[in-house]
Amino acid sequence: MPENKYDRLPQAGDFERESGTEVFYLSPKPLPTGMPTFSSRQLHRESNEVFLDFAVGRGTFEFMSRGGIGSVIFIVIFFLLGTGLAAWIRMNQEPFWASWFNYFLMPFNWLFIVFLITLYGSIFFYAVRQVSIRPPIRFNRQRREIAFVFKKGEAPRYIPWEEVIACVSAGQTVTQYAVTPSFALMIGLRDANTGDVLWVTVPTATLGLAVSEWEAIRAYMEEGPSALPEPQPEEYEEGTVAYFNLCRQVYRTEHSYLRYLFGFLAIQVFSGWHLPCHISAWVNRQPKASFPKEVLDWSQPLPPEQWAAPSEALKKQSADIRKAFAKGQTLLDYFKVQLSQAEGAPADA
Template sequence: MTDNNENALDLKQQPPCAGEVRHFATGQALFLAPLPLPTGSPAMDLGGSFIEVNETYIDVGQSNFNKAFQVQLVVWGLMCVLISCLIILPLIVLSGVFFDPHQRPFMTHVMSALDMLAFSSVVALLGGGFAAILGGTAVIRTTLQKAQTRPIRFNRQRREVCFFLERSDEPIICPWEEVAAWVSTSTGTTGEAIMSTYTFGIAFPEAATGLTHVFNQGVMTPIHGLSKWEAIRVYMEKGPEFCPGTAPYEGLHTFDEKRQSVHENYRDGYTSAISVPWWYLCNIVTWWRFPYWVAEWDHRYSMKAMPDSITAWSQTLPAEQWAKPSAELLAQSAAIEKAFANGQSFPDYFSQANKQPHQTHNEHVNSP
């Protein structure tokens, strides 16, 4: 979470509007809101950010997806050190007993083997300990970092968004139609090649202080950011049945599901006979269920509870008390959906300067 893009995009001095393309030093950003208009992109949760989806709200944060794999990599590195030092090196030395071209005395080989075993044990202790501390620190650090920030909660019945600053228990609530969102492309050089990075950003205005708080998330491609925003938007405007469901989390149940899947794929002829013993060997080396136990701990620990005020704010409301979309949003949404039906894209629609709804929106957003 950073304000760097906010400064580059000048969100405070020049409030953006949907469809606007804004340039900054290293690239450009396409704004998707405000107002939150249809983008024409498929609604997808690429990356597993939707940690809760129900009739009242959607929580967008970080799931523990791939946490078990992260632990497995750490354990695999540790085991490679231990196996190399305690098994492979001693075997190489012991092989000299049987393949010694100089025919040295047997006790000479024994003493060499003992020396090598002592040396490899020290290396295994130091190297394994270093690998375990380094990898374990990385695993724990990512969990602690995730636990410091609560998810962003979008309440579709109130048409409001709840946002927490990092390490803060004070909620910031702003109207849904005032939230800004964009996908940006930045280009830089490594000295040998030109690299492009993509960012999905959301900005939350705080009426009490006049500040704008920015959430930035790196994405693999612009479509990842567009699809995530469209999934949030379609949830807020149409309901959970039009939005991807809750992202699955990893735990001990994931291990059982994978083991069952391996057996089913072999039974149905999708994999070879070697796949089953290979799966067991890989998981034995990476300490069987341990990585999935860590993933389950990560899920429990990092799911920070909401304050009582937000729990009350998140309660389901009677249908007659639901907030309604603005007339401007309804009119512009109908206009852009008509343009989509005629083959126009989101950028094409806004590139038409004679589109009166867009002009009206610009005047509305930029008015003091």
């Protein structure tokens, strides 16, 4: 979503803490992270010597549809058990089965369920529509620029590669049942003319995966497609039936029968089993918005002598970070040393 947040661009190494969420910036400038290149969601499948397209993977829609189906089924079961309890309490006044049937079919219950289905359906189809009307983000390594179109019909916007905002976040999702850690990669594309920032958020299972998602993009822009991880077979992409069955096999192998029964089977059965995977596949078959001619022309190969070169500041800092990696330091260690030197205090050993 667009947001007008920055009067100045943050820098790699900046750290923020807000509302229980910690954010660490990896760019600008896009510096080496020391992490392997990897994408758990196959977000950069379309790539060549000139450009890489970054878009939402099918795993996102599988998760969305599974969450919606699970929520609706939970409410139906809640009403079923709740009306059964009410019928049991009044068993002395009226027949149990007839009472349960009448309570369960009360118009209020089903109006609420229909409302819930409509709400989830509207959110889901809105997300699908946003994907279908908006082309992916295109990273052009020869020009060292990024092109994106916020809405179909709008003029494309171009962002210098070294000004792209990238950060990883670590926080907690708090519910009435538990506190769950949450991690994400966030990429911000800031329009210098308006100050608006278009944010793309990629949830990940761990902080390391969030950094690796970004490292794959950074390595492509600096080193070319050979630096990208080997693509996984499409049938095993997260969100497919094959991936679901693979996870089921691993869960059954690694856990006890009871944990498999109640920790996997029960949850997946009541959230649609394979249905969310088929919904995700349907979404991915929908026609996607194409780039305007201006972007297609911008995506044409350039002669090597016209390729944009990295700035001297980026080359120097990247070399310094690689020296720190060779000494066994991490990216956080490197910036800790830099901060200590800037403050005039001796760095910790």
